[in-house]
Amino acid sequence: MCGIISAVSCRDVTSMLIDGLSRLEYRGYDSCGIAIYGKKNLRRVRSMKRVYDLSKQIIEHNLYGSIGLAHTRWATHGMPSTYNAHPHFSSLDSGKPRIALVHNGIIENYDELRVELQESGYLFESQTDTEVLVHLINHNYDGDILRTVQKVTKLLTGTYAIAVFCADEPYRIIGSCKGAPLVLGLGDGENFLASDVLAMAGRANEVIYLEDGDIVDIESNNFLIVDSDNSLAHRKRYPKSSFIGIVELGTYRHYMQKEIFEQPRAVADTLQEVNIVSENIFGIDAEEIFRNIDSVLIIACGTSYYAGMTAKYWIESIAKIRVSVEIASEYRYRDSVVNPKSLVLVISQSGETSDTLSALKHSMSLGMNYNMAICNSQTSAIVRECKLCYLTRAGIEIGVASTKAFTTQLTVLFLLSITLAKNRSILSRDNEMLFLKALRHLPAALSSVLDLEPLVVKWANHFANKENALFLGRGMHYPIALEGALKMKEISYIHAEAYPAGELKHGPLALVTDNMPVVVVAPKDILLEKLKSNMQEVQARGGKLYVFADADSKINDDSINLIRMPEHYGMLSPILHTIPLQLLAYHTACIRGTDVDKPRNLAKSVTVE
Numbered sequence: 165m166c167g168i169i170s171a172v173s174c175r176d177v178t179s180m181l182i183d184g185l186s187r188l189e190y191r192g193y194d195s196c197g198i199a200i201y202g203k204k205n206l207r208r209v210r211s212m213k214r215v216y217d218l219s220k221q222i223i224e225h226n227l228y229g230s231i232g233l234a235h236t237r238w239a240t241h242g243m244p245s246t247y248n249a250h251p252h253f254s255s256l257d258s259g260k261p262r263i264a265l266v267h268n269g270i271i272e273n274y275d276e277l278r279v280e281l282q283e284s285g286y287l288f289e290s291q292t293d294t295e296v297l298v299h300l301i302n303h304n305y306d307g308d309i310l311r312t313v314q315k316v317t318k319l320l321t322g323t324y325a326i327a328v329f330c331a332d333e334p335y336r337i338i339g340s341c342k343g344a345p346l347v348l349g350l351g352d353g354e355n356f357l358a359s360d361v362l363a364m365a366g367r368a369n370e371v372i373y374l375e376d377g378d379i380v381d382i383e384s385n386n387f388l389i390v391d392s393d394n395s396l397a398h399r400k401r402y403p404k405s406s407f408i409g410i411v412e413l414g415t416y417r418h419y420m421q422k423e424i425f426e427q428p429r430a431v432a433d434t435l436q437e438v439n440i441v442s443e444n445i446f447g448i449d450a451e452e453i454f455r456n457i458d459s460v461l462i463i464a465c466g467t468s469y470y471a472g473m474t475a476k477y478w479i480e481s482i483a484k485i486r487v488s489v490e491i492a493s494e495y496r497y498r499d500s501v502v503n504p505k506s507l508v509l510v511i512s513q514s515g516e517t518s519d520t521l522s523a524l525k526h527s528m529s530l531g532m533n534y535n536m537a538i539c540n541s542q543t544s545a546i547v548r549e550c551k552l553c554y555l556t557r558a559g560i561e562i563g564v565a566s567t568k569a570f571t572t573q574l575t576v577l578f579l580l581s582i583t584l585a586k587n588r589s590i591l592s593r594d595n596e597m598l599f600l601k602a603l604r605h606l607p608a609a610l611s612s613v614l615d616l617e618p619l620v621v622k623w624a625n626h627f628a629n630k631e632n633a634l635f636l637g638r639g640m641h642y643p644i645a646l647e648g649a650l651k652m653k654e655i656s657y658i659h660a661e662a663y664p665a666g667e668l669k670h671g672p673l674a675l676v677t678d679n680m681p682v683v684v685v686a687p688k689d690i691l692l693e694k695l696k697s698n699m700q701e702v703q704a705r706g707g708k709l710y711v712f713a714d715a716d717s718k719i720n721d722d723s724i725n726l727i728r729m730p731e732h733y734g735m736l737s738p739i740l741h742t743i744p745l746q747l748l749a750y751h752t753a754c755i756r757g758t759d760v761d762k763p764r765n766l767a768k769s770v771t772v773e
């Protein structure tokens with residue numbers, strides 16, 4: 165969840181570290197800090213404000229040097245504060261700092277280690293688990309920082325990605341990771357360690373993804389990697405072209421807005437190589453695996469989980485295969501019924517979500533070995549673990565609230581549904597052509613829905629002064645209502661709940677007053693008439709209805725706020741109906757003046773449990 169960037173170079177590294185850090189803020193932004201070794205001194209600046217404040221402090225304190233570590237934090241142990249911000253230091257008896265360390269992850273046995281270190285005389289100035297690590301390294305330091313990190317990491321329980329510097333050996337940085345990502349970047353006369361390649365864009369020519377238990381030793385012109393058995397390790401190098409460059413905001417006000425408007429392109433790119441419905445697009449073994457499965461188990465978190473919920477409707481209806489959908493953090497800790505003939509389908513934008521990755525590994529440990537990832541990151545841990553994979557080509561998503569990742573996931577899930585149906589020989593040629601045509605038309609359809617923005621902005625003005633909202637949907641649009649409510653709560657901080665509309669009368673109706681806006685996703689499908697009755701239940705209690713309906717739906721009531729979708733989208737309707745809900749949350753948040761791209765308490769990539 166935190167972001168690490170560190171560099172050893174033959175030139176000054178401060179501006180590079182600051183640039184890298186600002187590109188890592190999506191991983192957490194409670195506080196940030198940077199430590200630099202220069203003029204034979206190890207010094208640091210830390211801030212509760214954003215990275216721009218660090219830049220000011222660097223100038224004020226004249227902090228320059230060719231080796232340094234930087235960190236942006238998402239608080240787990242200890243509140244957001246400057247004294248809890250990384251880098252953490254451990255000093256010699258003279259008070260001179262010797263070890264500097266940045267950490268992403270959670271050290272589970274930090275309490276007992278802390279007691280031992282306190283008994284040895286170490287004073288703690290933060291509430292973090294990380295400070296235990298830095299003192300532990302100082303305590304065990306034997307003149308060789310690589311050897312010391314090898315020894316100390318054996319004492320740890322939990323997850324970590326760390327970068328460590330020792331002032332006694334001011335030409336090298338040691339990194340190590342277990343259960344949290346760490347990438348080595350190789351540049352010209354400089355090398356880097358970071359949580360994400362994005363932090364090194366423009367400076368690294370090649371990257372190496374470290375594996376669990378690896379320890380890496382970097383100098384400006386050399387590096388070596390040892391694995392958990394202390395043997396030299398040779399890991400695959402990826403050229404510059406394989407990782408994504410920097411993303412500019414352009415004329416948009418926020419990345420979230422940019423990403424909402426990128427959806428036609430993202431969906432078109434995701435479908436780029438799809439000419440026919442064929443198993444091959446999911447991997448070479450897909451045809452055989454699909455033939456052998458008797459059910460699908462979808463595992464995901466948050467927005468990706470809602471994509472999975474929508475897929476259940478599609479797969480069961482089109483391919484007639486039983487689907488269960490599980491929240492990753494729940495699945496991994498419960499006794500479930502093991503079915504080796506189930507396809508475990510993990511959905512993740514980042515491919516690094518700890519809960520999802522652990523749930524996937526849990527399913528494998530239970531003997532469920534048919535697995536597949538739908539993911540937006542080619543080099544992620546989840547993709548590396550899975551036999552089958554379909555990469556969404558949404559492009560990097562910077563806004564913390566997921567938008568284009570969700571609609572591209574849905575696109576792939578629909579494609580999977582028709583592919584499974586074809587694999588079972590229950591997809592007629594006519595339907596195959598019809599569905600493919602609808603998929604090809606999707607980018608254009610998304611563009612026409614985006615044109616509704618001005619109408620949605622008017623609604624956002626009504627929502628901006630509310631503190632609660634209800635979202636209703638039925639059938640495959642219920643998960644879309646859930647996603648709409650999640651977007652609303654996470655970026656506008658309005659308390660929003662979603663229900664399958666038929667559930668309203670079983671309790672939530674008690675919340676409806678004339679101060680409760682109720683958003684209804686109401687496409688023209690077999691449930692529309694039922695939904696209209698649910699809407700009347702709301703109106704009868706004074707609730708204000710905001711309804712997204714199809715162009716030709718018979719809803720003619722002046723007291724209802726109505727936006728008509730440009731066309732009728734059939735089975736793909738959930739994808740299209742997502743767009744106005746994203747826009748509604750976005751514009752409501754803008755009017756309320758929240759930090760849209762970096763909502764409070766959240767982070768983009770959740771690599772801790």
Ligand code: F6R
Nearest residue numbers: 466467468512513514517565566
């Ligand atoms: C909400 C959001 C989160 C993520 C969730 C899973 O807008 O972005 O709910 O969907 O943290 O993340 P991934 O898809 O990266 O596994």
